[in-house]
Amino acid sequence: MSEHTYKFDVKMSCSGCSGAITRVLTKAKESGGVSEFEVSLEKQEVLVKSKESYDIIREKIAKTGKEIRSGVTIE
Amino acid sequence: MSEHTYKFDVKMSCSGCSGAITRVLTKAKESGGVSEFEVSLEKQEVLVKSKESYDIIREKIAKTGKEIRSGVTIE
Numbered sequence: 470m471s472e473h474t475y476k477f478d479v480k481m482s483c484s485g486c487s488g489a490i491t492r493v494l495t496k497a498k499e500s501g502g503v504s505e506f507e508v509s510l511e512k513q514e515v516l517v518k519s520k521e522s523y524d525i526i527r528e529k530i531a532k533t534g535k536e537i538r539s540g541v542t543i544e
Numbered sequence: 545m546s547e548h549t550y551k552f553d554v555k556m557s558c559s560g561c562s563g564a565i566t567r568v569l570t571k572a573k574e575s576g577g578v579s580e581f582e583v584s585l586e587k588q589e590v591l592v593k594s595k596e597s598y599d600i601i602r603e604k605i606a607k608t609g610k611e612i613r614s615g616v617t618i619e
Contacts, residue, residue, distance in 0.1 A: 481560065482559070482561075483558040485555065485556065485558060485560075486557075489564065491609070493608075532607045532608070533607070533608045534563070534566070
């Protein structure tokens with residue numbers, strides 16, 4: 470199964486907000502569901518590279534309770 | 545099955561942090577898993593009343609990526 474990169478616009482107000490998403494994605498990386506990721510508080514952006522579907526990754530981020538303004542598959 | 549009240553000490557830095565937990569618990573309340581809850585940024589405290597086990601509620605909060613410093617069943 471090929472990998473994709475997904476980009477999400479996520480509302481993050483402080484480093485505690487971005488840290489929460491980082492913690493969740495770090496766990497997902499450890500368990501193999503995510504191969505790479507980047508969380509930027511400044512850009513309000515979460516980039517995720519994964520073999521999983523867009524919906525699965527989106528749901529993982531949604532479970533943090535953070536508001537996802539938009540999301541897109543970029544490659 | 546009887547209800548219990550659980551109290552968690554959760555690291556929350558801003559209203560975005562507490563809002564994320566509120567969003568997750570609101571969803572849980574809508575789906576019937578939680579009957580009442582209270583999130584206090586000031587006290588760094590999350591109170592949850594539920595028929596579910598301590599572990600299930602703890603996991604729900606943990607999935608937000610927030611650091612849970614401690615948790616206890618208070619009744």
